[in-house]
Amino acid sequence: MLQQVNGRSPGFGARGGESLSEDLREFLVGEAPLHQLDDLTKVNPVTLETVLRCLQARYMADTFYTNAGCTLVALNPFKPVPELYTPELMREYHTAPQPQKLKPHIFTVGEQTYRNVKSLSEPINQSIIVSGESGAGKTWTSRCLMKFYAAVAASPTSWESHKVAERIEQRILNSNPVMEAFGNACTLRNNNSSRFGKFIQLQLNRAQQMTGAAVHTYLLEKTRVACQASSERNFHIFYQICKGASKDERLHWHLPEGAAFSWLPNPDRTLEEDCFEVTREAMLHLGIDTPTQNNIFKVRRKPTSPPSGRGDRRLLA
Numbered sequence: 001m002l003q004q005v006n007g008r009s010p011g012f013g014a015r016g017g018e019s020l021s022e023d024l025r026e027f028l029v030g031e032a033p034l035h036q037l038d039d040l041t042k043v044n045p046v047t048l049e050t051v052l053r054c055l056q057a058r059y060m061a062d063t064f065y066t067n068a069g070c071t072l073v074a075l076n077p078f079k080p081v082p083e084l085y086t087p088e089l090m091r092e093y094h095t096a097p098q099p100q101k102l103k104p105h106i107f108t109v110g111e112q113t114y115r116n117v118k119s120l121s122e123p124i125n126q127s128i129i130v131s132g133e134s135g136a137g138k139t140w141t142s143r144c145l146m147k148f149y150a151a152v153a154a155s156p157t158s159w160e161s162h163k164v165a166e167r168i169e170q171r172i173l174n175s176n177p178v179m180e181a182f183g184n185a186c187t188l189r190n191n192n193s194s195r196f197g198k199f200i201q202l203q204l205n206r207a208q209q210m211t212g213a214a215v216h217t218y219l220l221e222k223t224r225v226a227c228q229a230s231s232e233r234n235f236h237i238f239y240q241i242c243k244g245a246s247k248d249e250r251l252h253w254h255l256p257e258g259a260a261f262s263w264l265p266n267p268d269r270t271l272e273e274d275c276f277e278v279t280r281e282a283m284l285h286l287g288i289d290t291p292t293q294n295n296i297f298k299v300r301r302k303p304t305s306p307p308s309g310r311g312d313r314r315l316l317a
């Protein structure tokens, strides 16, 4: 069938085209409403049109997740859907005897992967790849997965280990605002576009409780610091500092009130990502204390000697 769809089958003639059109018509006016097809492998014939019509019907019915065999297709709702991400729903997917029998959801992927780690002999590492074009919802999805694991993999029995788990959970969740402040920017396609790739590793012990996390980042779009497309912005952190610094901090960081920086275009545009307090709070939770933060946020004066290169982590404005 796929060969016919592509129209490249050697035997693809007028008759083949007719039968495909018939199949297509039959499928589209068939008895099962399209939005009820929760797995794209059930779509028949598999054509771009049928797949898109199915996803569109599900989108119109506020159903944003669809299976495609062992892959999950996540549609960006472009609106808040809080009921899709409640702790109760996390628990439901976590405790379900067969989560794959529940409605397709990112929590199914999270839970199945979590269960796959456990093996009778040796634990098996698992990976989830979140891919899609800019604005598709990758960052959102990764955040959901981290929240899910922070909830399900941090429920130890003793009070002491509960405290440790809570601290790890907080640190994992707090890594997001920090990474997003320093690595995300407003682009034409996405107000909060990640300008870097990341590999997030969550570490579990034998009891499947979270014991730590590591984040490896790569391909940061460093050129954005000095060069931004028109209507785009520099990294969020620069705007956060300019908008959120107190009078004392401005003095300390060499940041005059109302200063305009040519590398910070579109400063009047206010985004929800501009919240400096959230970034600073998250940095504190990650162990980046106030003196270190001050050192990071200080605007560097014109160097009297050549810049020290890679080791200098202060932000240029």
Ligand SMILES: Nc1ncnc2c1ncn2[C@@H]1O[C@H](COP(=O)(O)OP(=O)(O)OP(=O)(O)O)[C@@H](O)[C@H]1O
Pocket: 075, 076, 077, 078, 079, 080, 081, 132, 133, 134, 135, 136, 137, 138, 139, 140, 141, 190, 192, 193, 194, 195
């Ligand atoms: N499941 C969701 N529920 C509600 N809003 C969502 C969801 N997924 C994405 N969004 C919205 O879409 C915006 C863009 O999503 P996100 O930043 O995750 O895209 P991305 O794929 O990471 O893009 P980029 O590659 O540019 O970083 C989010 O800021 C959020 O407003």
